[in-house]
Amino acid sequence: MKNAQLSATFDQMADIMEILGQDRFRINSYRKVARTIGELPVDVAMLLEEGTLGKMPGIGKSSLAKIQEYLESGKIAAHEALLEKIPTSLLELLEIPGMGPKGVKAFYDKLKITNVDELKKALADGSAATLPGFGEKKAAALQKGIEFLETSAGRIRLDQAADAAHMVIGHLQRLPGIDRVEPAGSLRRRAESIGDVDILVTTGADKKKSGLTPKEIIALFTTAPFVERVLAAGETKGSAIVQTETTPVQVDVRVVPAESFGAALQYFTGSKPHNVRLREIAVKAKLKLNEYGLFRGERLVAGATEEEIYEKLGLDFIAPALREDRGEVEAAANHSLPKLLQQSDVKGDFHMHTLASDGRAEIEEMAEAAQTLGYAFICITDHSESSIIANGQTPKRLARQIEKIHKVDARLRGITVLAGAEVDILADGKLDFDDALLAHLDFAIASIHSGLGSPRAKVTSRTLKAMDNPYITCIGHPTGRLIGQREAMDIDMAAVIEHAAQTQTALEINANPYRLDLKDTHCRMAIDKGVKLAIGTDAHSAAGLGLMPFGVATAARGWATPGDVLNTLTPARLKTFLKTKRPR
C-alpha cells in the first residue's frame, strides 16, 4: 500500500514549493491532497481503480494524474523536477522550530548552507549574523530549535497528554480569580497522538478586584515548577515545555475574556481544516469568525458558547471528536450527524487478563472493579498457549479457568462474568485452541501476536481464516500497531472489514492508548459496512479497566452510535448476539 509514501511525496512537493516561494494557494492544495491520501482507510490504488478518488474534495484532475503516475512508475515528474531545484537536505532544515521556508532560502542563497550541521557551524562562528534582519536572539532561538529537534520524542500518546494537562490545569485552578480552565486542541478531540497541549483560561467577572491580569496568569504558568523551558510569554498567550513523569510536553496556555470563551474554545479545539471550513462558511454569510467570536462587521454575533457559534453558522453542534473535516460540516448543515457513543452507554468490557496469564489480578478483583465502574458484564480473556512470554494457557489450564469464571459469575450479583480467551492466530491462520475447546467459551478474541512484518497477503489471509471459525467472536487489535513504536501490519483492511461483515465477526477497538486499534477511520469504515465493534481495554490490572474512555473516544471519532458497539448491550441481549455466528 503506497498511501503513506504518496502522501509524503505531495507534502515534500509543497515544502519545496514553499522554499522556492511559489504560489501559496497552490501549495495549500498540495497539502490538502497529502492529508486526504494520508488519512484514507484503504489503499489509494483501489480507490483510483474504482474511479472514486477523483470525486474526493481537493483532488482534481492534476493531482489525480500525479497519483496515477506515481502508482504506475513509482515517481512523479513534477516531484523530480522540484527535487532538481534545491538540495534535498534543505528539507531537514524546515523541521527546526523557528525556521521556516524564508529562513531556509536565505541561509541557502546567502551562506550556501544546505544541512543542519552547516547551520550549527554558521550559528557558532557568527557568520549567520551577517544575514539581514538576523540578530543574536534569532540565532539563540534557532540553536534551541535544533536542540529541541535532536532531543524531543515528537508526538506523544493521548494518556501522556492527558497527564500533562491534568498537571497544568491543577496549577492554574489554584490561582486567584480564575473562572474556567479547559483543555482544547487535539487532546479535546481525543486524537490518537498529540503534538502539544492547549489549555484555555478565563478570568472571573470580578477580576479587577481580586484576580490577576492575563499577563500575570501567563507569567505564573511559565514560572511554575514543572516548566522546563519557556518558548513564549506574551500578553495573553504563553508556551512552555513541561516535564511530566514520562516525557517532556509542549503546553500552550491562552487567557481569554468570558464573553469570548466559546469562540476561543472552538478555535483552539480545531482541527485546523475544520476551522478553515467554518471560517469559509462565515465569510459566505458576510460574517467573520476568529478566536474572539463571530462578528458581523464590528458587532459580536456569538462567542460565549460553542453552541451559539455553530447555530449562527447554520450548523448543528459538532462534537469535538468529529471536528476533522471528514464530512461533519456537511452533516451538520443537513442535520444528519450521528448520535455519538458516550462512556455512559458502555455496559461492559470485552478484553482483560488475569493471573491465569499475564494479568496481575484475580477474576473477582476485575469483576468488582468493573462493578464500581457501573458495568453489567465483563469478559475474561487470558492468552493462549503460543503466547509464551505472556504465560499463555494450555488447553488444560483454559478448561480450569472456564470453570473458575463460571463459579465467580454464579457467586457475584449484579454483574455477568463471561468466559473468554484471547486466542493466537498462528502462522498458517489456524487457531491456538481446537474448536471443541473454543465451543466452551462465551466470547473468543482472535489476535495476531507474531509475524506482524509478514507480507500483506499473508497477514490478511491469516486474519480472514480466523474469522471463518464459528467460535471466534472478534478480531483483537486488528492492525497490530503500537503508536509511536511500531507500524501497523500491512493488512488489507477493506478485505478484513468485508469478511467481518460476511462472517458476522466483530472487530475490536483496543482502548489501550498505545494501540487504539482499530483506529478512527477504520471504525468508520467498519460501521458503514454494518460490522459491530467490541471495545476492550486489554486491562492487565483492575486500574487498566479505566482506559475505556480512550476506546469510546476512538469509536466516536469513527462516528459510532450506541447501536454500532456491542458494549452497549445488556448481558441478556449480548448472550443472544453471541449465538448468532455459532452452528446450531
Added chain:
DNA sequence: GCCGTTTTCGGCCCGACTGTTTTCAGTCG
C-alpha cells in the same frame, strides 16, 4: 491546484508572538 445557489475566472481563514522592523515579515497554530 481547486472550486462554483454570489463565481468556469478570480478568489482561496485568521490572529498572536517575536525580533529588529521605525511599520512589518516570518513563523506558528
